[in-house]
Amino acid sequence: MDVILRTEELYRDFKIGDGSVVSALKNVNIEIEKGKLTVLRGRSGSGKTTLINILGALDRPTKGKVMFDGKDITKLSEGARDNLRRHDMAFVFQSVALMSGMNAFENVSFGLRLAKYPYDKRDERTRECLAAVGLDKRMTHRPSEMSGGEQQRVAIARAIAHEPRLIFADEPTAELDTNTALHIVKLFKELVAKQNMTIIMTTHDPSMMDVADKVYTLEDGEIVG
Numbered sequence: 001m002d003v004i005l006r007t008e009e010l011y012r013d014f015k016i017g018d019g020s021v022v023s024a025l026k027n028v029n030i031e032i033e034k035g036k037l038t039v040l041r042g043r044s045g046s047g048k049t050t051l052i053n054i055l056g057a058l059d060r061p062t063k064g065k066v067m068f069d070g071k072d073i074t075k076l077s078e079g080a081r082d083n084l085r086r087h088d089m090a091f092v093f094q095s096v097a098l099m100s101g102m103n104a105f106e107n108v109s110f111g112l113r114l115a116k117y118p119y120d121k122r123d124e125r126t127r128e129c130l131a132a133v134g135l136d137k138r139m140t141h142r143p144s145e146m147s148g149g150e151q152q153r154v155a156i157a158r159a160i161a162h163e164p165r166l167i168f169a170d171e172p173t174a175e176l177d178t179n180t181a182l183h184i185v186k187l188f189k190e191l192v193a194k195q196n197m198t199i200i201m202t203t204h205d206p207s208m209m210d211v212a213d214k215v216y217t218l219e220d221g222e223i224v225g
């Protein structure tokens, strides 16, 4: 098994207003396999978002390690973590964060500019990714001129465009109906497998479990399965 990301005895405590402490993650040890779709599931408040934020270098644990390519990324400087996020990672969220004033093509191509993708290859890569998500006929549509599923596909095209090694998706299908959601996750998985990327996704939706290569269940901050 080719592990791309691994946690070691991860804990995350949050101090709250009244001085008490919430243990959002407790002794989490997981392995994310390269080229696969790993799903983190659990009830609301079980720690999914906290975990995905730490894996994606958006937050640091209170204790423990996150090993990526043999390096503990929790120990890196903010600058190095910024770089890692920009080049090696991508994020897809529940509510699609597209630029409303830009059409589909411009949204994807803007992402490539932020990732400093080679200038002369941006247009071609943008077209290729929009075609891969089945939106070659919608390139000049703005978000308000597309359905929720189409918007989420633009967000996926944008996430995969700069060829990140890891893609984090926090409830990416929560606002879609079950059929659209399944269709999108299957597509996501195919794209990622073809391009040797890895997806880590949180979900509440039991119908997503069949599509996953590996499922981790969180309960009250602990991995229970």
Ligand SMILES: Nc1ncnc2c1ncn2[C@@H]1O[C@H](COP(=O)(O)OP(=O)(O)OP(=O)(O)O)[C@@H](O)[C@H]1O
Residues within 6 Å of the ligand: 014, 015, 016, 022, 023, 024, 042, 043, 044, 045, 046, 047, 048, 049, 050, 051
């Ligand atoms: N910044 C914070 N400050 C204090 N407590 C927090 C903070 N972020 C999360 N928590 C607490 O940590 C626990 C885990 O929250 P988290 O958002 O990770 O859950 P989740 O499984 O993603 O939930 P949901 O499915 O509702 O998004 C919860 O008890 C939450 O109240």
